[in-house]
Amino acid sequence: MTQEQLIRQLRKLREVEPSHDWVIFTKKRIFATEPEIKKTPSLLSFLPLFRYKLAFAPIISVLIIIGLFGFAENTVPGDLLFSVKQMTETAQVAFSSQAEKPRTHLMLVNKRLEELSRIAENNQVRNLDPAIKAFQASIAQATKDLIEMESTGSEDPMIIKEIVAETQKMTENKQKVESVLGTIIGDTEELDNAILQLKRQTASYLIADLSQRTLPEEDVELLNEAKQDFEEGEYDKALEKMWLLSNK
Numbered sequence: 001m002t003q004e005q006l007i008r009q010l011r012k013l014r015e016v017e018p019s020h021d022w023v024i025f026t027k028k029r030i031f032a033t034e035p036e037i038k039k040t041p042s043l044l045s046f047l048p049l050f051r052y053k054l055a056f057a058p059i060i061s062v063l064i065i066i067g068l069f070g071f072a073e074n075t076v077p078g079d080l081l082f083s084v085k086q087m088t089e090t091a092q093v094a095f096s097s098q099a100e101k102p103r104t105h106l107m108l109v110n111k112r113l114e115e116l117s118r119i120a121e122n123n124q125v126r127n128l129d130p131a132i133k134a135f136q137a138s139i140a141q142a143t144k145d146l147i148e149m150e151s152t153g154s155e156d157p158m159i160i161k162e163i164v165a166e167t168q169k170m171t172e173n174k175q176k177v178e179s180v181l182g183t184i185i186g187d188t189e190e191l192d193n194a195i196l197q198l199k200r201q202t203a204s205y206l207i208a209d210l211s212q213r214t215l216p217e218e219d220v221e222l223l224n225e226a227k228q229d230f231e232e233g234e235y236d237k238a239l240e241k242m243w244l245l246s247n248k
Contacts, residue, residue: 076115077134078127099159102145106166109138113173120180132185146194160202161246164239167195199235206242219245 075082089108096104112135119127146163178184207230210223222241229238 078130103163105142116177203238
């Protein structure tokens, strides 16, 4: 093929146009974007959120516990959360000194009586039997503490005075509850004996203490009357007169 013939063939090729379908296909191939690759979130991507929740977990736990103890304070024996209330009371006894434990247990006895009174007023029949059993358990422990206190011979008049006040309150509350229920809620013979000995011990301490003081003439007369009551076994009368002298 001569040079002139080759040039003529090339000119013919320039006049050849591609098909419409081929043009569209080629454009799509050239301008097509790369397919998006979906990434599966890894465990590390959740780590900051996880750490954030862990940081507040102790605070949330404390708030929940405080809420439980606060709500449990209003419960009575037989309720679901009453055991939580008893946990706080156990801790209260544990943190009391040996000399203060009788008073603490007597305070718990009075709480049981207050609960019994609420149960009776609201006619909560379902809670009555658990409440009576809880009272009997508390009063048994209080009696044990009072007997031990008598045997050890505690010499703190202030603590004894507070214990006597709690026992007097307990006696009044117990009588009120029994009048509402129409029944005795516990055999208190052993407790009555322990309280009697406690009052005797308290009166003895107060007489000894007041006898060492310089008292006005009218107070000396009242003290002598208290001594006479004590010798006759009238400990309540003796204590009443000595409270008057002690609080002047």
